Amino acid sequence: MPFITLHLSGSPDPELSRDLSKRIGALACKLLRKDLRRTSVLVRYVPHADWFIADQSLQELGRNAFRLEVTVTDETNTRDEKAIFQREAFQALSTWIGNVHPHSNIHVIDCRATAYGYGGVTQDRHYQALDLGSAPNGP
Template sequence: MPLITVTYATSRRSPTLKADIANAVSELTAKILHKDPDVTAVIVKAVDAADWFAGGRSLAEQKLASYWIDTHVSEGTNTKDEKAAYLAAMFTRMSDLLGPLHHETYLHVDEVKGDAYGFGGLSQERRYIAGKLEVAAKAA
């Protein structure tokens, strides 16, 4: 049930670019972080490359692209190796979509406590407990 925000800048134009980014992010989040794509929300925002500065120069001037991806997941649900693989795979996939990336390109996996994070009016902790109770009731 991650909530993922993608902010990107590129000179590439495509009528499907935002959808392509959302699909790629959702796919890699499911494959590497094992998150259900049916409850993954992705927000995609474009920023003009002339308005994004890295190293004191705009990306437009440098003829490079960049992104900031902020992925919120429940604390303790992914290993360090999974998160490292996610960052690497996302960099490769986003480079394919956006073009050559500036090395100052970021992805943050924000691990949120289960009692402070949720969707549909329920915290992840309550969902976890409900799932355990359901399994116990079926076993009884």
């Protein structure tokens, strides 16, 4: 059940938001082994003049940037899976957005199963209720 937050430099663009939410959601679910049916994506825009890297705005730099946060339940992904996701997501977003500053970043946030959940139920409780023989993607 990842919750994905994608901050993009620029002005709101509903078509781009829809396109990137589908693409990054699918990529995260594939590489981090999550269920797309339980994935949420939030896209936010920040004006180039309000995003700073090394004391210069993206407007001054003439660049685009992103910050991608993917919240997952701790211990559900390996170190290698997260490293591969970092690489693949950075390459993909750089291509999809274009002219991306190299200090755009990705943060995979591991939350404890007892501190993270949906529907008013922690991931730990969801896990306890699983029939492990029929749950290919885990909590």
